Amino acid sequence: MINKQVASLAAALNGIKDGSTVLCGGFGAVGTPDELMDALLEQGAKDLVIVSNNAGVGAKGLAGLIGAGRVRKIICSYPRSDDPRAFDTAYKTGKIELELVPQGTISERMRCAAAGLGGFYSRVSAGTKLAAGKEVRDIDGVPHVLERPLKGDVALIRAHRADRWGNLTYRKSARNFNPVMAMAADLSIVQVAEMVELGEIDPEAVHTPGIFVDRIIVI
Amino acid sequence: MINKQVASLAAALNGIKDGSTVLCGGFGAVGTPDELMDALLEQGAKDLVIVSNNAGVGAKGLAGLIGAGRVRKIICSYPRSDDPRAFDTAYKTGKIELELVPQGTISERMRCAAAGLGGFYSRVSAGTKLAAGKEVRDIDGVPHVLERPLKGDVALIRAHRADRWGNLTYRKSARNFNPVMAMAADLSIVQVAEMVELGEIDPEAVHTPGIFVDRIIVI
Amino acid sequence: MKPLSRRQIAWRAAQDITDGAYVNLGIGLPTLVADFIPRDREIVFHSENGILGLGPAPGPNELDPDLINAGKAPVTLLPGGSFFHHNDAFLMIRGGHLDIALLGAFEVSEDGDIANWTTEDPDFPPGVGGAMDLAVGAKEIRVLVEHTTRDGKPRIRKQCGYPLTATRCVKRIYTNLAVIDVTPNGMVARELVEGLTFEELQNVTEAKLTLADDWQPLKAA
């Protein structure tokens, strides 16, 4: 029988290794897997590479991980936020590496990994500083940048509802990066508000099919 | 006010030109825009390039267009069917060109066009006859074929419900190629069983957002 | 001569958005445009974080913490709106499915290059967000910008001094002084605020301008 629900945050995060690439869902403070990120601090993995649209707010969640020196590198589109003190401090003291990637390109690079493709050509960032060091190719007379897949060892996801097969639904704009990240990691760990019976989620309205989900914890 | 519903099949297909690339939804006989394809026969456009997973069944729909000599070329993964007489006849007499593409690659090439990308690298077909003439590149030691975007001038789509903004839902496996084709053409024309009021389709369960839809006809 | 206020710039840009358009409003000044759409037009606003059909700001009882726009402000959803994931949101942007993106900018060049993501201020880490995707992807890019910096330096330049967001993409610029089109033959001033001469406009513009034969006074409600 398939049952992806686990009993504790510790069980949810079990086995995450030092040096892992961790995809963290959310946009701003919406749809972020806060409890999973706090639990990752507890869990102890270090030298992490974090992929996240933003770089943490205040002192909890991702900011907590950065503040504790556990993040070697962050790949994001917009490290600023209302209260970016943890990232700012780490950045100014050279304790964190920043790879700045356009928002759509981060998302597409993760989908590229999820889809088993080797790379794609995009006009985005061609002719700008963010294309520095990247291969550029003219396609139909227009310069395109070669972008490579971005795969996670782990994804930390926040959804609204789940069933035991791992089917997920999200609420409104809390969906954001969560579905693409759930697809793009070897191990996808999801925090949800609610478990429902198998079959209760309309099969026409599953946002993330269970095939992309490994562990679920109810918060 | 936005109202994408049109009054007649003739209005739905108005302006489709000779030589157009037409994406036709459906898989086998499920989710195929039969009435739109029959109306395209009436409409008269010729020298068409058709993109469709299959190559028509019997004598109606796509098979009718092929039988009438209106299709110059078909891009598909599986031209056989239970009753492939129209395609078989045209193929054996050299009256239609066949570009055979793996099913996932057709779909991904259309998405590539929809997403405004210049191409992608895929392992699929590397080392096979279907990669003949295509650029191959080793990525991380694995040969990948460069695939180019596949864009439609027109897409003919079959959905279940629509609202006046063009939001669509499909039924079960009739969804298949329809969503990706709706995204990948300059002009997306949709036949639906039913129009519903704006707001009746759950915003969490829209299968094709209206931004991808131009004209809707109720059949 | 009275320059337009920020709300007046937004009003002017709003008048050019045609009925039925799919539009993304950049953070800051462009966001104000939503308040000035003529009532007889139905516009579908898009947000990078997976929304089509953004409605006005929520009343106190409508606030939903899971419903924000790309600027992270609370919003509402209109009937006919939809939610989707980030990847589809950027497919829409990059794939040319948006009719118009209205963007803020630090600078715009004569060729329509735009710089709007970093001033390379060493006190702040750089952030790009969706700026490059929007500038490359939308069918038409229009910029809303103060004509000059606080120090009076021109923002409409021969070449951008700040790092580029994208090249040759801007089609129209709305400023507090003028409406300017970027054309294959260079920049053309279409509207000037009343009391401003073309010469005065050129003096605060580094890029070379020509005055449209059918230029109009720039009016704002």
Place this chain on the structure above:
Amino acid sequence: MKPLSRRQIAWRAAQDITDGAYVNLGIGLPTLVADFIPRDREIVFHSENGILGLGPAPGPNELDPDLINAGKAPVTLLPGGSFFHHNDAFLMIRGGHLDIALLGAFEVSEDGDIANWTTEDPDFPPGVGGAMDLAVGAKEIRVLVEHTTRDGKPRIRKQCGYPLTATRCVKRIYTNLAVIDVTPNGMVARELVEGLTFEELQNVTEAKLTLADDWQPLKAA
């Protein structure tokens, strides 16, 4: 010596599918496998046309014309199943999200190459469907095949004679005579039908086989 029937080959392959696996069944012989999954295992079957959680064939009152599998036969959906579009269906395939794909084949080579899409019969136009995507994408490829052609020619060969579907992807082969693994050290016979000697098996197999030390009789219910 009694070769397995097609249903027995399917039964044998079914025994190796572990609880909770995500599996795609190719058209033809592999489709039969669904009938023989041990009852205590919950398997999620995937279909290229956008389905996870395929159930058994529908009863006469359950038939829904909009619900077919990749072989275009009517099916049902289990609770927990979901529908999605073709692009996501092939993202699952190509991206390595399926644990197992069970495929039919014309030929398999010593290196694990598979030929299963065309015999280049001039009487038929070629069709590839999802064969190449599946062979490249699933985590593990297992083939179900009659050991020889109707004319007695081996289907397990040093090199495939028919056009390749994909290279070096097959891990295990179930035939009416044996279960054979493709390993870095060549093909290893793990199970032989009772009464068949290894020498007899090698005689109908073009590829070089070795016999596993712990080989077993090939049993089928």
